[in-house]
Structure formats: C-alpha cells, structure tokens
Amino acid sequence: xxxxxxxxxxxxxxxxxxxxxxxxxxxxxxxxxxxxxxxxxxxxxxxxxxxxxxxxxxxxxxxxxxxxxxxxxxxxxxxxxxxxxxxxxxxxxxxxxxxxxxxxxxxxxxxxxxxxxxxxxxxxxxxxxxxxxxxxxxxxxxxxxxxxxxxxxxxxxxxxxxxxxxxxxxxxxxxxxxxxxxxxxxxxxxxxxxxxxxxxxxxxxxxxxxxxxxxxxxxxxxxxxxxxxxxxxxxxxxxxxxxxxxxxxxxxxxxxxxxxxxxxxxxxxxxxxxxxxxxxxxxxxxxxxxxxxxxxxxxxxxxxxxxxxxxxxxxxxxxxxxxxxxxxxxxxxxxxxxxxxxxxxxxxxxxxxxxxxxxxxxxxxxxxxxxxxxxxxxxxxxxxxxxxxxxxxxxxxxxxxxxxxxxxxxxxxxxxxxxxxxxxxxxxxxxxx
Amino acid sequence: xxxxxxxxxxxxxxxxxxxxxxxxxxxxxxxxxxxxxxxxxxxxxxxxxxxxxxxxxxxxxxxxxxxxxxxxxxxxxxxxxxxxxxxxxxxxxxxxxxxxxxxxxxxxxxxxxxxxxxxxxxxxxxxxxxxxxxxxxxxxxxxxxxxxxxxxxxxxxxxxxxxxxxxxxxxxxxxxxxxxxxxxxxxxxxxxxxxxxxxxxxxxxxxxxxxxxxxxxxxxxxxxxxxxxxxxxxxxxxxxxxxxxxxxxxxxxxxxxxxxxxxxx
Ligand SMILES: Nc1ncnc2c1ncn2[C@@H]1O[C@H](COP(=O)(O)OP(=O)(O)OP(=O)(O)O)[C@@H](O)[C@H]1O
Ligand SMILES: [Mg+2]
Numbered sequence: 001x002x003x004x005x006x007x008x009x010x011x012x013x014x015x016x017x018x019x020x021x022x023x024x025x026x027x028x029x030x031x032x033x034x035x036x037x038x039x040x041x042x043x044x045x046x047x048x049x050x051x052x053x054x055x056x057x058x059x060x061x062x063x064x065x066x067x068x069x070x071x072x073x074x075x076x077x078x079x080x081x082x083x084x085x086x087x088x089x090x091x092x093x094x095x096x097x098x099x100x101x102x103x104x105x106x107x108x109x110x111x112x113x114x115x116x117x118x119x120x121x122x123x124x125x126x127x128x129x130x131x132x133x134x135x136x137x138x139x140x141x142x143x144x145x146x147x148x149x150x151x152x153x154x155x156x157x158x159x160x161x162x163x164x165x166x167x168x169x170x171x172x173x174x175x176x177x178x179x180x181x182x183x184x185x186x187x188x189x190x191x192x193x194x195x196x197x198x199x200x201x202x203x204x205x206x207x208x209x210x211x212x213x214x215x216x217x218x219x220x221x222x223x224x225x226x227x228x229x230x231x232x233x234x235x236x237x238x239x240x241x242x243x244x245x246x247x248x249x250x251x252x253x254x255x256x257x258x259x260x261x262x263x264x265x266x267x268x269x270x271x272x273x274x275x276x277x278x279x280x281x282x283x284x285x286x287x288x289x290x291x292x293x294x295x296x297x298x299x300x301x302x303x304x305x306x307x308x309x310x311x312x313x314x315x316x317x318x319x320x321x322x323x324x325x326x327x328x329x330x331x332x333x334x335x336x337x338x339x340x341x342x343x344x345x346x347x348x349x350x351x352x353x354x355x356x357x358x359x360x361x362x363x364x365x366x367x368x369x370x371x372x373x374x375x376x377x378x379x380x381x382x383x384x385x386x387x388x389x390x391x392x393x394x395x396x397x398x399x400x401x402x403x404x405x406x407x408x409x410x411x412x413x414x415x416x417x418x419x420x421x422x423x424x425x426x427x428x429x430x431x432x433x
Numbered sequence: 434x435x436x437x438x439x440x441x442x443x444x445x446x447x448x449x450x451x452x453x454x455x456x457x458x459x460x461x462x463x464x465x466x467x468x469x470x471x472x473x474x475x476x477x478x479x480x481x482x483x484x485x486x487x488x489x490x491x492x493x494x495x496x497x498x499x500x501x502x503x504x505x506x507x508x509x510x511x512x513x514x515x516x517x518x519x520x521x522x523x524x525x526x527x528x529x530x531x532x533x534x535x536x537x538x539x540x541x542x543x544x545x546x547x548x549x550x551x552x553x554x555x556x557x558x559x560x561x562x563x564x565x566x567x568x569x570x571x572x573x574x575x576x577x578x579x580x581x582x583x584x585x586x587x588x589x590x591x592x593x594x595x596x597x598x599x600x601x602x603x604x605x606x607x608x609x610x611x612x613x614x615x616x617x618x619x620x621x622x623x624x625x626x627x628x629x630x631x632x633x634x635x636x637x638x639x640x641x642x643x644x645x646x647x648x649x650x651x652x653x654x655x656x657x658x659x660x661x662x663x664x665x666x667x668x669x670x671x672x673x674x675x676x677x678x679x680x681x682x683x684x685x686x687x688x689x690x691x692x693x694x695x696x697x698x
Contacts, residue, residue, distance in 0.1 A: 214565040220572075220585075297561040299554050302543075306551055309542035316502055316538040317552035318523040376542035 026370055026425060027382065034389050041396035049396055052249035056275060058391060059246070060183035063280045064089075064343040065358060066387035069365040070291040071335035073383045074328045076366055077308040079375035080140065080147035082329070084154030085336050085362050087162075088132050089355035093340035094162035096125035097171035097350030100178055118178040125337045132158060133333020134326050141325030155359065163352055172349030182345025186279040190247045193276035197243035200285075201236045208232055246281075247274035280342045284384070287338065292380045304328060308375035364411075365390055368418040389414075442480035442659055451514040453478045453643040454499065454612055459508035461494050468494040469505075470667040476612070476643040481634060483654035483675075484647045485687050486664035492647045493535055495664070496614045499645075500532040501525035512612070526552075531610035533601045535617045535647070541590035545582075545600050546571035548589055549607060574603050579629065594621035602633065613637060616647045631657060651683050665690040 041049040048054060068085050075082045100121040104110045110117060132154070139150045173179075180186030188196070208228065215222045222228075250272050251259075260267040295301040303324055307314040315321050339358075344350045369386030371378030393414060397407045452475040461469040469491045476482050484492045497503040499510060501522040510517045512528050519525050525532070532538075539548045546567040547554075554562045555570070568585055575582040579599040589597055598621055605613055615634075619627040634644060634657050648654050654661055655675055663670040663686040671692045673682070682693040 218565050218569045220565070220568060293561070297564075299556070299562060302547060302551070302554060302562055306540040306543055306547070309540035310538070312536070313538035313540050313548075314551070316500075316522050316532070316534065318521070318526055319552055320523075376540070 024379075026422070027379075027385070029421075029425070030369070030382070030385055030389070034385065034392065037389065037392055037396065041392070041400065044400045045396075049399060052245055054395075054399070055245050056249040056278075058388075058395060059281055060278055060346065061395065062384075062388050062391040063183070063278075063284045064339045064346070064355075065361045065365055065391065066284055066384045067287050067339045067342065068332075068335050068358065068362045069369070069383035069387045070287055070380045071332040072362050072366040073291075073369075073371050073378040073380055074295070074304050075147070075332055076363075076371045076373060077375055077378045078304055078325065078328050079308055079311070080325070080328070081363070081373075082136075082147065082151045082332050083359050083363075084132075084136065084151040084158055085332065085339075086355040086358035087155050087158035087160075088129055088333055088336035089340045089343065089358060090352075091132070091158040091162035091165075092125045092129045092337040093344040093350045093354050094166045094171070095128055096121045096178075096337075096340065097174060097344060098165060099124055100175040101171055101173075113176045115177060117175045118181075121175065121178060122341055125340060126334055129333040129335075129337025129340070130330050131333070133336070134330040136333070137326035137329030140329065141322035159355075166350065166352065168352045170349050170351050174344060174348060174350070178341075179345050179348055181279055181283065181341055182348065183278045183280045183342075184275070184346075186345075187246075187275040187277065188279065188282070189276045190274045193243050193247055193274075196277060196282070197240050200239050204235050204239070205232055208235070243277060246278070247276050249275050251275055280346065283338065283342060287335070288380055288384055295380055300324075300327065305376060308377070310376075361387070361390060364415045368415060370422060372422075442477040445477045445480075450477065452476060452511075453480075453513060455509075455511040455514075456495070456499060457509045457511065459495060459498055459510075460506045461491075461498060461503060462506055467667045469498070471508075472664065472667075472669045474645075474662045474669070474672065476645060478611075478643050479638055479641045480660070481638055481644045481646055481658045482672075483658035483661035484645060484664065485649075485651070485654060485661055485683060486670075487687060490664040491667040492664055493616055496532070496616060496645055496647065499525065499612075500530055500614055502532075523552075526608075529609060529611035530614065531605035531608060531612070532614040533598075533605050533616060533618050535620065537597050537601050537621075539589050539597055539600060542588050544568075544588055545575070545585055545592075545603075548600050549574070549604050551604075553608065570607070571603070574607050575599065578603055578606070578633070579626075595623060595626040598622055598626065598630075602630065606633070606637070610637075610642055613642050613644045614647075615644060617649065618646075619648070619650075619653070627653075651680050651687075654683065655680060663687055663690075 038050060068089070072082060072085070100117050104114065104117050104120060105112045136147075136150050136154055139145045140147045187193075208231070212222055212228055223231075251274070256271065256273055257267050293301075295305070303314060303319045306317070307319065307321055307324060311321060340355070343354055347354065365387035366378065366383045367373065367386070368389060369379065369382030369384070371383060390411065393411055394407060397410060402410070454476040455473075456475070457473045459469055459472050460467065472491070472495055474482065474484070474495075484496070486492050494503060498505045498508075499519065501519045501524050504520060510519055517524075517528055519528065519530075540551065543551070546564065549571050550567050555566045557563045557566075572585060575585075579596070582596060582599060584592055584596065589600060592600070598618065602618065605615075619630050622630065631653070634646065638644060646654070646658060648657075658675050660672055660674055661678075661683060662672040663683065665687070670686050670690050673686070673693070678693055686692065
C-alpha cells in the first residue's frame with residue numbers, strides 16, 4: 001500500500017485499521033460503550049445481567065421504543081421533532097383494544113379470538129396512526145405551524161382521546177392471536193430461528209458482495225478483499241450469535257409441560273426447548289431493514305436527507321418539501337401504531353398509561369444513536385442501538401437496585417453526555433456542525 | 434446542424450427571430466419594496482446576456498422568477514414565443530432552465546453525485562436510487578469540467594468553494610440546459626477556476642445555449658457577454674450591445690443609472 005504513486009487513484013494519507021475496514025467509528029464507539037455497560041452490570045449482578053433470560057427480556061422490552069426511534073430518525077433529519085409519539089401510541093392502542101375486545105366480537109358478532117380479529121384490529125390501528133401522522137405533517141408542512149408546537153399539542157390531544165374512548169379503563173385481555181405479537185407468547189422456536197438467522201446471513205453477505213461488485217465494475221476504489229471479508233465475518237457472527245442467545249433461553253419446564261398437556265401429549269423427560277426469536281423482534285428487524293432501504297436507496301430517503309442538509313437547496317432542486325413533511329410524519333404515525341401493537345400485546349392489555357414518556361425515550365434513542373438535531377445526519381441502526389443502550393441502562397440499574405430517582409438522573413446525564421461526546425467526535429473529524 | 438441553428442445570436446436578432454426567452458414587464462415586490470419594477474429582458478440561443486447592477490438592484494430576484502424560486506406579481510415569461518407558466522423550480526426544469534445560484538444550492542451533507550442528481554436521481558430497474566451509476570456519471574462529467582476534482586465520496590461540506598461551485602455548474606450542464614442562469618458563478622473562485630468558468634461559458638454558448646450571466650466584474654462581462662442589461666433600484670436602466678460600449682459606459686450606467694448617450698448629454 002505504499003507504492004501508490006503510479007496508481008491513478010491519489011495516494012491516501014496513512015490509513016489506520018479502522019479506516020481500512022471502513023467501519024463506522026461512531027458505531028464502534030457505541031458498541032464499545034454498550035459492551036462495557038453490559039459487562040459492568042453483569043459483574044454487579046453476579047452474572048444475571050448477561051443471562052439468556054435477561055437478554056431475551058431486554059430485547060423484547062426494547063422493541064417498541066426501537067420501532068418508533070427508526071421513524072424519529074427521519075423526523076429529526078428533516079429538522080423537525082415529534083413529541084406526540086407516546087400519545088399516538090396510546091390512542092392507537094386504545095382503538096385496537098376496543099376493536100378486538102368490544103367492536104368485532106360483540107357488535108359485529110365475530111366472537112372472541114376469531115382468526116380475522118387481529119388482522120382487522122391492526123389494519124385499523126395502522127390506518128389511524130398513519131392518518132394522525134399525516135394530519136400533523138400537513139399542519140407542519142402546509143400550514144407552517146412548527147413541529148414542536150403541533151406535536152406538543154398532539155402530546156396532549158392524542159393520549160387523551162385514548163382516555164376518552166376507554167374511559168380510562170384497562171382493556172383486556174386482548175385477542176389471543178394478537179398477543180402472539182408481543183414477545184414471550186409469540187416466539188418461533190429454535191429451528192425456525194436458526195433458519196431465519198442463516199437466511200439473514202446469506203442475504204446480508206449477498207448485499208455486501210453485490211455492492212462491492214458494483215463498485216469494482218465501475219472502477220471505483222473498493223475496500224481490500226481482506227477488509228471486506230472481516231466485516232462480513234463480523235456481520236455473520238453477530239447475526240448468528242444473536243439467534244443463539246435467544247435460542248438458549250429455555251422455556252420453563254412447567255410451562256412446557258402445560259403446552260404438551262394442551263395438545264394431549266406427554267412431555268419426554270429432560271426435554272429442553274429454547275424460545276428462539278420473538279415475533280416482535282422479527283417485526284423490528286423487518287422495520288429496520290425497510291427503513292434503512294428507504295433511507296439509503298430510495299428517492300424519498302434521499303430527499304429527506306437533502307432537505308435536512310439544506311432545505312433551500314432541496315426546494316430549488318424541485319423537491320416538494322411540504323408533501324415530504326406529510327410523508328415523514330405519516331411514516332412516524334404508522335410506526336407509532338406498529339409499536340402500539342407490540343407494546344399492548346406484550347402487556348396483554350391496553351392500559352391508560354401505555355407509552356407514557358415514550359416520546360422522550362424515542363428522541364433520546366435517536367439522538368444517542370447519532371441523529372443530529374441540526375438535521376441532515378442519522379442512521380437507523382444507530383437509533384436501534386441507542387434504544388438498546390437506554391433500555392439496558394434502565395433495566396441494569398433496576399437489577400442492581402439503584403433507586404428510581406437516581407436511575408432517572410443517570411439516564412438524563414447519559415443522554416447529554418452522549419451528545420457531547422458526539423459533538424467532540426464530529427469536531428475532531430472536521431465536520432462543520 | 435440546420436441553417437437556423439448555426440446562425441449567430443447577433444444574426445438572429447437582426448433577422449427578428451423569436452427569442453429563446455422573453456421576460457416582459459416583470460414586477461416583483463416584497464412587502465412595500467419593488468425589488469423588480471417593470472423590467473423586460475430577452476435572450477437568444479447561443480447568446481450571453483449580462484445582468485449588471487449595484488447590490489440589491491434586483492438582479493437575483495429577476496432571474497429567480499425565471500428559475501421558479503419566486504413568483505412574479507405581474508408580467509409574462511415567454512419561451513420560444515410561447516407563454517410559460519413557471520410557478521416552482523420543477524416547472525422551470527421542464528423548460529430546460531437550469532440555475533447556478535449565488536448562494537450555492539447544495540445539500541452539504543450529501544456527496545457530489547447525490548447533489549448533481551438531486552431531484553432527478555438515476556434509478557435501478559426496481560426503482561431504487563443507483564448510487565454507483567450516479568457516481569460513474571459524476572466522475573465522467575467532473576473529469577471534463579474540473580479534472581482536479583477527487584472528493585467523490587465525501588459530503589460536499591468538505592469541499593472548497595471552487596469545488597462546490599464546479600458541482601453546481603456540473604448540475605446545470607449535465608441536464609442539457611437550454612437556458613442557463615448563472616448568478617455570480619465566479620464569486621467564490623480563484624483566477625484559475627474563474628478562467629475555467631469563462632471557457633465553459635464560451636463552450637456552452639457555442640452549443641447554442643442561452644445564458645443569463647450576473648456578474649459584478651465589468652471586465653468579465655465585456656469579455657463574455659453579447660449584450661448587457663443594467664438594473665438600478667429594481668428598474669431597468671437599459672440594454673446595450675457590448676461591442677457598442679466601453680467599460681466606462683457600463684460603469685456609469687450602473688452607478689448613475691443613465692444610458693451612455695444621456696450621460697454624455
Ligand atoms: N426574499 C426576500 N424578502 C424580502 N426582500 C427581498 C428578498 N429577496 C430580495 N429582497 C430585496 O429585493 C431587493 C433586490 O434583491 P436582489 O437579491 O435581487 O439583489 P441583487 O441585484 O441580486 O443584489 P446582489 O448583487 O447583492 O446579489 C433588495 O432590496 C432585497 O433586500
Ligand atoms: Mg444577487
């Protein structure tokens with residue numbers, strides 16, 4: 001790599017290992033901090049924190065906030081904010097709960113646990129979430145009311161519509177098929193999980209290889225093969241490791257026995273069955289993939305980032321910023337409703353306080369994950385990792401027995417610290433912001 | 434090339450051909466300020482028309498009407514003799530009007546290729562943006578425009594003023610502009626890059642593109658333009674043929690707001 005003088009591509013300044021691997025240093029820093037956090041809590045809890053059981057629960061608890069955080073990335077990249085996500089989650093959860101426990105079974109006479117119920121309930125919930133988001137986006141984009149104000153209003157309005165509809169009562173138990181989407185009661189078992197894991201590895205390797213081939217075909221500089229191979233290895237190991245962790249949390253024997261009894265069979269002695277991948281986590285993964293493709297490979301995503309970088313330039317380039325704002329908030333609303341499905345199914349009921357303070361968790365996740373409030377920069381995977389860090393911090397402290405006020409003090413400080421570190425990092429990298 | 438295409442701009446005017454662009458009796462006001470006050474200018478294919486005037490004379494505002502960034506209060510735009518409805522930048526693009534703005538309209542967080550194709554991305558068969566193809570096209574066109582340009586994968590915020598300028602110019606050139614608006618294209622450039630832009634203007638002119646050039650440098654206007662229209666306080670002082678006036682005539686038009694003949698009187 002030293003004899004670059006004869007090459008057409010200009011000689012690169014001395015590059016370190018990370019640069020050659022072309023890994024996101026910011027991401028690595030976050031993963032590093034996360035690993036230290038986990039190990040620390042693991043020591044303090046005598047190994048309970050990193051037990052498969054806790055990791056499984058941690059994953060399930062993160063899903064709802066993480067789904068919304070992916071949408072918040074778009075909102076913040078566009079230089080807006082959404083303070084209403086917890087409220088939108090609450091009202092869509094309330095509507096879906098009412099539809100599946102009152103409206104469909106009693107008024108429409110479908111009966112309880114009808115196989116159609118969950119589909120209809122979710123479709124209605126997603127539609128309402130999308131409409132609420134689009135309406136807020138219209139107020140912001142076409143009427144010029146600042147997002148902060150529109151969604152601050154929405155913060156009060158939507159949650160209390162939910163309260164109004166349910167008279168503040170807990171609605172449940174929810175439809176049996178619906179509950180499957182919540183986590184523990186809907187996992188895919190070891191075999192299916194491994195299959196999905198292997199498919200995921202194959203697809204991501206294929207994506208990386210084809211992108212590399214594209215660069216080589218066009219004669220652009222590409223990473224050295226060994227670096228590409230290393231990154232692929234890391235990706236494959238992470239995916240399979242994640243599946244392995246979820247698979248190694250075994251279903252408690254008594255619960256397993258009951259499952260066999262329900263089918264009228266006898267459980268073989270010493271049988272161990274892992275939970276495997278929860279469906280809610282699969283929903284998050286699919287959301288993350290779709291949102292990443294939207295961000296990176298579609299015009300919509302390109303316009304969102306361009307507008308965040310320079311709204312005037314975007315407008316002069318012929319981008320319809322007003323409509324774009326509607327779309328971004330509609331996506332956010334849709335994701336709030338999707339989160340509502342996962343959150344209420346996990347709790348098995350709709351409760352009046354569902355999603356309380358979620359707006360702050362979601363914004364914190366996106367920001368810790370590297371989304372710049374100045375707009376124009378942010379990643380989907382960063383936001384998900386941010387959500388995971390927040391959740392780990394919270395439940396780790398709870399396990400250690402830290403008092404509630406102290407927990408909040410720590411979480412709040414970590415948020416500010418993370419952003420401060422990010423600013424220092426960006427300055428070092430020579431960015432203007 | 435047909436006979437009519439090879440005619441010089443001067444010949445076309447003499448023959449009374451329909452101009453490529455006619456801005457007629459344009460008025461734009463912001464609140465009470467008449468930023469552009471009953472101004473008419475026109476442009477033939479292969480012609481460079483300079484727009485001159487003091488700061489705040491209304492030059493940028495006038496051309497933003499043509500590029501769709503501002504709406505006029507009254508007046509008419511005709512392109513090839515037909516009335517054109519330009520209410521936003523997308524409309525302007527359908528008439529092949531491309532603009533290089535004084536305040537470089539680039540998204541700082543995106544790379545050169547993304548900026549070059551912003552709003553008109555190349556896509557793959559399934560409709561996803563094709564970054565590799567766009568980078569290839571970007572490398573090709575930048576190679577012709579500014580061979581020293583290397584920073585293809587960095588956000589344009591990492592580029593120098595001149596490099597950013599060449600991205601903005603590349604965007605206007607790439608999409609087959611017929612009408613090109615350049616609002617102080619060399620304001621941020623060094624002498625070498627300025628020369629590059631001057632050569633580019635000559636090249637585009639030879640291809641039959643009509644160019645509105647806003648520039649404070651009277652010498653550059655004398656060198657590059659066929660005609661010059663001078664504005665003062667939102668009004669048109671007058672339009673002159675460059676080969677019939679001197680630097681001083683232009684300067685006195687800008688400063689005194691009077692046509693050469695009047696100034697002498
Ligand atoms: N968006 C706007 N809102 C209000 N006033 C404006 C706006 N844009 C321009 N103006 C006013 O219109 C007048 C003409 O401005 P314009 O930008 O067209 O000047 P210019 O001739 O391009 O000047 P310069 O040489 O400094 O670029 C100025 O008085 C300016 O203050
Ligand atoms: Mg100007």
